Amino acid sequence: MQYAVMGNPIHHSLSPLLHAYFAQKCGIDMDYGRILVEGPFKDAADKFFAAGGKGCNITLPCKLEAFEYAGRLSDNAKRAGAVNTLKKEADGVICGYNTDGPGLVKHLLYLNYPVKGAKILIIGAGGAAKGILGPILAEDPQSIVIVNRTAAKAEDLAVRAADARVSAVAFEALAKDEHAAFDLVINASASSIQSTLPQVTDALLCKASAVYDLMYSKEGSTIFTEHCRALGIGQCSDGFGMLVGQAVLSFKIWNGVEPDFYQALTDLRGMLGSK
Ligand code: NAP
Numbered sequence: 001m002q003y004a005v006m007g008n009p010i011h012h013s014l015s016p017l018l019h020a021y022f023a024q025k026c027g028i029d030m031d032y033g034r035i036l037v038e039g040p041f042k043d044a045a046d047k048f049f050a051a052g053g054k055g056c057n058i059t060l061p062c063k064l065e066a067f068e069y070a071g072r073l074s075d076n077a078k079r080a081g082a083v084n085t086l087k088k089e090a091d092g093v094i095c096g097y098n099t100d101g102p103g104l105v106k107h108l109l110y111l112n113y114p115v116k117g118a119k120i121l122i123i124g125a126g127g128a129a130k131g132i133l134g135p136i137l138a139e140d141p142q143s144i145v146i147v148n149r150t151a152a153k154a155e156d157l158a159v160r161a162a163d164a165r166v167s168a169v170a171f172e173a174l175a176k177d178e179h180a181a182f183d184l185v186i187n188a189s190a191s192s193i194q195s196t197l198p199q200v201t202d203a204l205l206c207k208a209s210a211v212y213d214l215m216y217s218k219e220g221s222t223i224f225t226e227h228c229r230a231l232g233i234g235q236c237s238d239g240f241g242m243l244v245g246q247a248v249l250s251f252k253i254w255n256g257v258e259p260d261f262y263q264a265l266t267d268l269r270g271m272l273g274s275k
Contacts, residue, residue: 002052003032003254006044006066007059010034014272015057018247021268022259030255041065045086049094055087055254057247063127070096079134082127085250097253100128101135103245104214106261108139111237113210114183115139121182121208122146123198124189125153125168128214132188133161141165145182147174147200149189171199181207185228188214192222202231210235216243218272240272241265 005015016032023030037044041062048056058066066083067073071093077083083096108115118141122129125148136144144161146168148154154168174180185208191198192215205211211228216239221229225236244265252258 001031001033001035001048002054003030003056004035004048004053005032005057005059006035006037006041006048007062008037010036010059013059014243015059015247017271018244018264018268019251021264021271022248022251025259025264026251026255026257028255028257037062042069045069045094049088053088055085055250057250058084058086060127067096070094072096074098076101076134080131082131084131084246085253087253097250098131099246099249099253100242101132102249103247104132104212104239104242105135105139106245106248107237107241107265108184108212110241110262110265111210111235113212113235113237115141117142118183119181120144121185121200121204123185123187123191123200124148124214125150125157126188126190129188130157132186132214133157133166137161137163137165143167145169145174145180147171149199174204175199175201178203180204183209185211186214187212187222187224190215192224195223197224197227205233206231208233210237212237212239214239214242216240220269240269244268 005013019032063082072095074097077096077098080098084100085097087095089095120141144166146154151170158166158168189198213222213224215222222238228236248259248261
């Protein structure tokens with residue numbers, strides 16, 4: 001196997017489908033499989049690369065171990081503290097990259113959602129929030145506020161960003177602040193996976209012109225995007241475009257060719273039987 005996605009669980013991963021599609025579109029012969037990581041990530045990765053593996057994607061719960069494993073790191077990977085793409089370079093060094101945040105930005109710009117000069121609220125302070133912060137800041141927003149169930153984690157993320165545009169707030173304080181208003185609300189929490197809504201008031205959500213949920217579904221909607229749509233927010237997206245965006249960028253790291261993101265998004269949504 002030359003390429004693979006590694007994680008646990010792994011059977012649900014759409015990465016083999018995405019990369020088979022890119023390889024066919026770009027006329028590249030590429031074999032891409034799934035590897036279930038049951039012990040230490042290092043053992044599975046050593047085995048994969050020793051057997052001729054050229055590159056892999058890393059999904060939960062192995063992104064931090066992949067960060068430790070990499071012999072060299074891209075700037076995005078360093079900032080995120082996590083790796084979702086490994087490549088064995090010509091000099092034999094295994095390099096770690098993080099394409100999750102750039103993948104999200106690719107989709108936000110494609111959707112024409114407010115980013116540059118915008119006031120942005122990020123809900124969640126886990127691995128995904130950490131990974132998207134740097135790439136969003138690079139697009140020059142006016143401000144980013146982070147809110148999280150465990151408020152100390154949002155505070156920690158804001159402090160680590162060391163950027164005057166980034167701050168943290170608790171859900172309770174946000175609910176009480178009647179002047180709070182955001183152009184774009186990004187749900188980077190795991191609330192939708194649990195079929196619950198984050199504790200952001202409807203009054204606050206209604207002021208946003210766009211909302212984005214990092215979680216994705218075959219149907220193209222989540223409990224959060226459905227809720228926001230019902231509130232009358234015109235621009236609501238799930239995270240399928242982020243998934244495709246990160247995959248496009250991983251493919252480019254390995255093959256030097258970037259598949260057409262816009263075409264891929266349309267075709268792959270269709271393949272999944274989505275809206
Ligand atoms: P994670 O590291 O486990 O972090 C989970 C975060 O969600 C934490 O901030 C947690 O708050 C918060 N949370 C969990 N349950 C919640 C609830 N019921 N209400 C409010 N907040 C809740 O997970 P992650 O890797 O950051 O993933 C977060 C989401 O991003 C998931 O939906 C995942 O599927 C999605 N994701 C999508 C892509 C993509 O390509 N589209 C890529 C990566 C991740 P506490 O700190 O209080 O526990």
